[in-house]
Amino acid sequence: MSLLELPFDTVHLWCALTGEHDSAMAEPFALWMSEDERARYERFRLPRDKHQYLATRVLVRTTLSSYAAVPPAAWRFTANQHGRPEIYEPSGVEWLRFNLTNTNGLVACAVIRDGDVGVDAEDITRAGDAASLARRFFAPKEFADFQRAPDAATQRERFAAYWTLKEAYLKARGIGLSVPLEQIAFVLSDDMRDARIEADLSVSDGAESEWQFALLKATDRHLIALATKGTTRRSFGVHVRQGFPSPNGISQTDLGVPRPFGSGVL
Numbered sequence: 001m002s003l004l005e006l007p008f009d010t011v012h013l014w015c016a017l018t019g020e021h022d023s024a025m026a027e028p029f030a031l032w033m034s035e036d037e038r039a040r041y042e043r044f045r046l047p048r049d050k051h052q053y054l055a056t057r058v059l060v061r062t063t064l065s066s067y068a069a070v071p072p073a074a075w076r077f078t079a080n081q082h083g084r085p086e087i088y089e090p091s092g093v094e095w096l097r098f099n100l101t102n103t104n105g106l107v108a109c110a111v112i113r114d115g116d117v118g119v120d121a122e123d124i125t126r127a128g129d130a131a132s133l134a135r136r137f138f139a140p141k142e143f144a145d146f147q148r149a150p151d152a153a154t155q156r157e158r159f160a161a162y163w164t165l166k167e168a169y170l171k172a173r174g175i176g177l178s179v180p181l182e183q184i185a186f187v188l189s190d191d192m193r194d195a196r197i198e199a200d201l202s203v204s205d206g207a208e209s210e211w212q213f214a215l216l217k218a219t220d221r222h223l224i225a226l227a228t229k230g231t232t233r234r235s236f237g238v239h240v241r242q243g244f245p246s247p248n249g250i251s252q253t254d255l256g257v258p259r260p261f262g263s264g265v266l
């Protein structure tokens with residue numbers, strides 16, 4: 001099986017749409033799961049939730065197996081103190097870092113060589129009280145920008161942009177929700193192509209200028225934010241791929257450039 005190359009200066013983002021649960025189809029893939037994962041899988045009651053969880057396991061395992069000669073079932077994971085999954089076994093592939101996200105109808109996995117990466121996806125059409133969430137979790141400047149949006153659709157989109165950027169950044173740092181979210185502020189251009197971060201000293205890693213962010217519209221309703229910081233490189237390209245990598249030789253459809261936002265950011 002030929003492996004994919006992951007250059008130092010590129011983040012690969014795999015996005016797969018998730019459809020209906022088909023238990024017959026799911027069974028072979030469920031065999032890839034570790035005992036812990038299987039127990040969690042069994043705890044989901046709704047077929048839809050089971051399917052979504054399984055999709056994340058299949059995506060992360062097939063994605064990692066696209067870059068290292070390791071069978072999808074052989075990966076074992078551990079988590080840091082805030083819950084960020086990392087590769088535990090096999091050894092020798094510590095260079096391969098990943099992060100995972102899922103939302104209604106979509107799962108995505110970002111991989112990077114060395115470096116830190118975080119990814120977060122949001123279904124823009126999801127019902128929810130954006131205004132009260134924004135009031136609670138956004139920095140004052142973010143909230144003011146959110147309120148300035150000229151119409152409901154733009155407001156919903158800007159809400160999702162700030163939300164996913166914050167989550168992607170927190171996930172890349174692996175610190176979860178251990179910091180006050182309103183102390184991490186993003187400055188976002190009107191066209192959403194440029195996003196930069198301003199963090200209070202109390203939550204800063206002292207490297208704001210080294211972080212890079214991108215927003216991508218994966219489908220009409222799915223917005224994805226990526227946050228990256230390399231150990232040696234400061235400038236990353238993003239390569240977006242659609243679908244699940246095939247474990248028997250890589251076959252995937254390149255999404256082309258579905259990037260109304262973010263091109264040039266990473």
Ligand SMILES: CC(C)(COP(=O)(O)OP(=O)(O)OC[C@H]1O[C@@H](n2cnc3c(N)ncnc32)[C@H](O)[C@@H]1OP(=O)(O)O)[C@@H](O)C(=O)NCCC(=O)NCCS
Pocket residue numbers: 056082083084085099100101102103119120121137162163166167170171172173174175176177181
């Ligand atoms: C867990 C969290 C890191 C992301 O959760 P989320 O956005 O609901 O869900 P996502 O699908 O995007 O991400 C979940 C995946 O991230 C990974 N993850 C979990 N903890 C993580 C951490 N501390 N750092 C990085 N990645 C983490 C896991 O792979 C997890 O999926 P899994 O448990 O199936 O393996 C955390 O930020 C959270 O609980 N958020 C709740 C929402 C919130 O209050 N957001 C306010 C932002 S403005």
